Amino acid sequence: MKKIKILHMFSIANRLSTLNRTLVQITQNGYKSSISLDKLYPKSNLDTLAKPDFNLEANESFSGYIPIEKLKISQKTSSKPGGQHVNKIQTGVEIRFHVDSSNWIPEWIREKLKKNQINRINKEGYLIVKSEKTRKMLLNQADCMEQIRSMIYQASYKPKGLSEDEKLKIQIDKKVADGRRLVDKRSRSEKKSHRKHPIYDSISDYYN
C-alpha cells in the first residue's frame, strides 16, 4: 500500500477539481486504460483544438469555404411584431461583403453572381443579405450564411452540354420531323383541292 502526501488544498468535495490539478502534476503519464483514444485511433492527432488540415485556397471552383473575417456581420433588431423581446434584443442579422474585392470567390463566379443577385447589390458594390427568421441570433446568422453559400453555388453552376451522340440524335430527329411535316402538308393540300369544283378546258376532255 502506497501513501501519497496530499497538499493542503484537499478538504471538501467541492474543491475536488482543484485537487485534480495538483495530482495531475504528480502523476506524470496520466491514466491510460485499454480503450484510451490513442489505442482506438492510433494514427490520429489527439489534439482536438488544433487547426484542421483543410486546403483553403480559392481554386477554379468554389469549395464551399467562406472566410468569415472578410464578411461584415451586424446584428439588428427585427422588424416583425413581438413586443418587448423583439424591441430590445437584437436577433436580426445582416451580412454584407464587397463582391468585386472578394478574392475567395473565383472570377467567373463573381461575374455571374453580380448578374444573378443584382437586386441585392447596392451602389457601392456590397451584396447585402439579412435574416430575421428565428428568435435566436445564431440561427439567423446561420440562415444568412446558407443564403450566401447557395447563391455562390448557383452562380457556379456549369451546364454539362450535349454529347456527340445527343447532337447526332437531335439532327436526325429534326430531319425526320421535317419530312413528316412536308408529307402532312402535301396530303392536306390534296384534300383541299379534291373539294374544289373540277375545271375542264373542253368537253372533249370530259368525254375522253
Place this chain on the structure above:
Amino acid sequence: MASVEKSLLMLRNLPRVALNNIKEFPEVIKERKERHALPRGKDAKFKLGADHKGAAQRMSRPRLGFGKSTPGYLRVPKEYYYSGHHLLRQYLPISLLQIQRLIDLGRLNPNEPIDLTDICNTKLLMFDPNKRHYGFQLTDEGADVFKSKINIEVQWILSELTIAAIERNGGAVTTKYYDIASVHAMSDPRKFFSSGKPIPKNGTPPLNAIEYYTSAANRGYLANPDQIRMERLKLAQKYGYELPDLEKDPLKDMLSKRKDPRQIWHGLEPGWLVNLKDEVILKPADKEWIEYYKS
C-alpha cells in the same frame, strides 16, 4: 275598381318587402313538418329502423365491437408505447443560460474543467441516480448570450447550436457516458469516499448509445479526434464565426484536458481508495487488481 285602388293605396303606404315581413303559407309549413315527423297514431313505428322481432327489436344486440367472430378489443393491435420505461436513461436538462449564470455568480469555476460532479455540487438541479438520472444534457437556451470560455463535459447534447455557442467563445465540449455506478460516485463524492469503495472503472456505453458517443458531430468521447477537428470547422462555417486560434492561449492545457474513457475524475485512477479522514490515497499493489483496473 274600388278594391284595386284600395289595395294599391295600401301598397304605397306599407313598408318594403323584406325577409322580416314575409312568411310562408301555413299549409306549406305544416306539410313540411309532417313529412319529417315520426308517424303517430295507427302508422306509429317504434322499431327505430330495426327488423321485426329478434335481438334488434328487443334491444338485446351485443355492444360495439362484439357480434362478429373476433371482438374489437382483440382485433385492434396493441402498441407497447411505455414498455421498458422503467429502464430508460434520463438526462436532466441544463441550459447554457443557467451555466452562464452559475459562472457569473461564482458557483462554477470556468478556469477548471466542468464536470458532472461540479454541476451536482451547485445543488441547482435535483439530481438523483436512483431515478435513473444518468447525467445532464445541454439545451440551447441562452446560446446568443453565452460568453464564457469553458471546458465542459455533459452526457447528451441534442442541438448543434449549443456546441456552436460554446466553441464560438473558444471553449471545448465533450459528451461522455458514465454507467450507473460511476454516476452514483460522481453525484456525491464525499458520501462515496466515506463508503470505503475503490473508485470504479467506468463502463462502455450500451448498444443504443454507442453510435452517439462515437460520432464526432456530437463531440462523443469515443470519436476520432481528426473528425472532431473537421466538425468544428464545419460548425464554424455553418454558424458564421471564426474558429478561435488557441495555440498561444494560456488556457489551452486546461481546455484540451480529456479524461480516459474509463476514468471518472481528473487525476484519480480507477482502483484507488481515497481516505478523506486520514488524507491519504491507497493504491492497489496486487498485480491482478492493477491489470483489472487498467483494462
